[in-house]
């Protein structure tokens with residue numbers, strides 16, 4: 001019957017060696033073995049992005065990877081983002097911009113935003129929305145999440161009394177979407 | 193959701209992987225190759241697949257990356273969608289593949305999911321098969337009897353079925369360069385991160401103000417990707433003109449056999465094919481904004 005496999009993984013800067021069943025998902029390993037419950041399971045079907053972590057610096061959905069696949073690799077979770085007790089800029093921005101309500105999507109949103117900014121340090125509002133396409137938020141309506149990411153890209157430094165910059169959003173996407181919908185309606189509406 | 197228990201092997205050479213497949217075949221074990229896992233792991237979690245052995249291709253060096261052969265590119269099967277969407281060689285010579293890869297799923301799935309995995313999985317709504325078909329890609333497969341190559345026209349054989357037999361591995365895909373061609377992948381969906389309801393991959397070569405040659409691949413218009421042959425024929429010799437292109441694209445659904453599902457019935461998909469084909473060709477010849 002199925003064996004267990006030894007893996008060595010670096011998670012948030014600490015090295016771990018563990019025996020795991022091959023079917024153990026990375027997210028289960030992080031939460032149940034390492035106690036890193038900052039990484040959440042929302043849908044468990046690769047859709048919501050709540051389980052997003054970095055594998056060697058690149059965002060992945062940890063509900064759709066086996067822990068054995070992370071053997072020899074470096075994983076960063078939301079719990080590894082703050083350094084020396086100081087929140088990472090994205091964490092600070094989400095806090096100051098009120099980019100969360102229930103907070104369930106937040107760890108995944110921040111991990112995906114960090115990956116997005118690494119690949120594209122100066123995204124437009126449209127690129128931020130597209131970059132967060134695999135992360136669902138049921139509370140905020142996304143506006144303040146986009147504002148928080150944009151503010152970090154724009155280099156806004158938050159002091160103790162940081163200001164929310166959501167008002168500065170251009171709403172370019174809302175306009176684009178309206179244009180597209182108007183167009184789509186005319187020729188891609190159902191025919192039967 | 194927890195998959196059934198399985199044994200896991202992570203070979204470091206293609207030969208070792210083939211031996212594992214052959215061994216499993218001999219002992220009657222159900223074996224699955226694991227590439228990016230972005231289709232296989234979800235189905236294992238739903239227990240629609242419960243292999244007793246999973247052979248991970250992720251630790252074999254040389255299965256990913258892009259090689260320039262002069263008039264063609266060879267793309268490793270394990271090249272992730274994210275690389276397909278951003279690699280400069282792909283963008284320069286076969287931008288249709290960058291355009292299609294950028295529409296697959298979401299960034300996290302694109303970081304893990306692979307070009308080869310998407311082609312072997314052959315979901316009718318998958319975005320990579322139709323461009324591969326339109327480009328006449330060649331599929332390089334290796335198995336117990338050694339390597340062989342299969343042309344795109346014979347690769348996609350049915351619903352989730354390709355020429356890759358059990359015991360075989362798709363190692364790479366060779367695509368001719370389409371330098372000087374215009375291209376566009378137009379995907380129609382209703383919400384973010386959705387599979388194509390219908391999509392069209394278009395390659396168009398314009399010469400002296402006239403369309404000299406066009407290749408169109410249709411996504412989700414049958415159980416396999418299809419070429420829109422009637423539209424390709426009608427576009428040859430056609431003026432670079434929105435009305436003429438629309439007339440040619442009115443034939444896009446000929447010879448198709450789309451499914452009906454919650455996103456749309458077959459008649460709707462046939463209608464969409466003509467609209468999406470027109471948009472794809474207009475964009476490929478640089479007439480975007482001529483929608484309508």
Ligand SMILES: Cc1cc2nc3c(=O)[nH]c(=O)nc-3n(C[C@H](O)[C@H](O)[C@H](O)COP(=O)(O)OP(=O)(O)OC[C@H]3O[C@@H](n4cnc5c(N)ncnc54)[C@H](O)[C@@H]3O)c2cc1C
Pocket residue numbers: 045046047224225226227228229230231232233234249269270295296297298301304305306307308309310312313315317318319320356360361362363385386387388
């Ligand atoms: C939420 C979500 C949304 C998605 N949306 C889209 C979308 O919009 N468009 C789209 O095209 N795709 C979409 N996908 C699927 C994605 O493209 C997958 O990456 C792809 O279908 C499978 O590639 P993989 O590398 O992950 O393969 P795996 O899941 O690892 O494998 C898939 C199958 O192919 C076999 N296989 C893989 N590689 C090889 C090989 N080299 N040789 C032989 N057999 C092999 C495996 O054994 C398995 O049966 C989506 C997936 C998810 C989870």
Ligand code: FES
Pocket residue numbers: 040041042043044045046047048049050051052061062063064
């Ligand atoms: S829990 Fe992984 S994507 Fe939702």
Ligand code: FES
Pocket residue numbers: 099100101102103104105106136137138139140
């Ligand atoms: S804050 Fe509640 S889901 Fe995003």
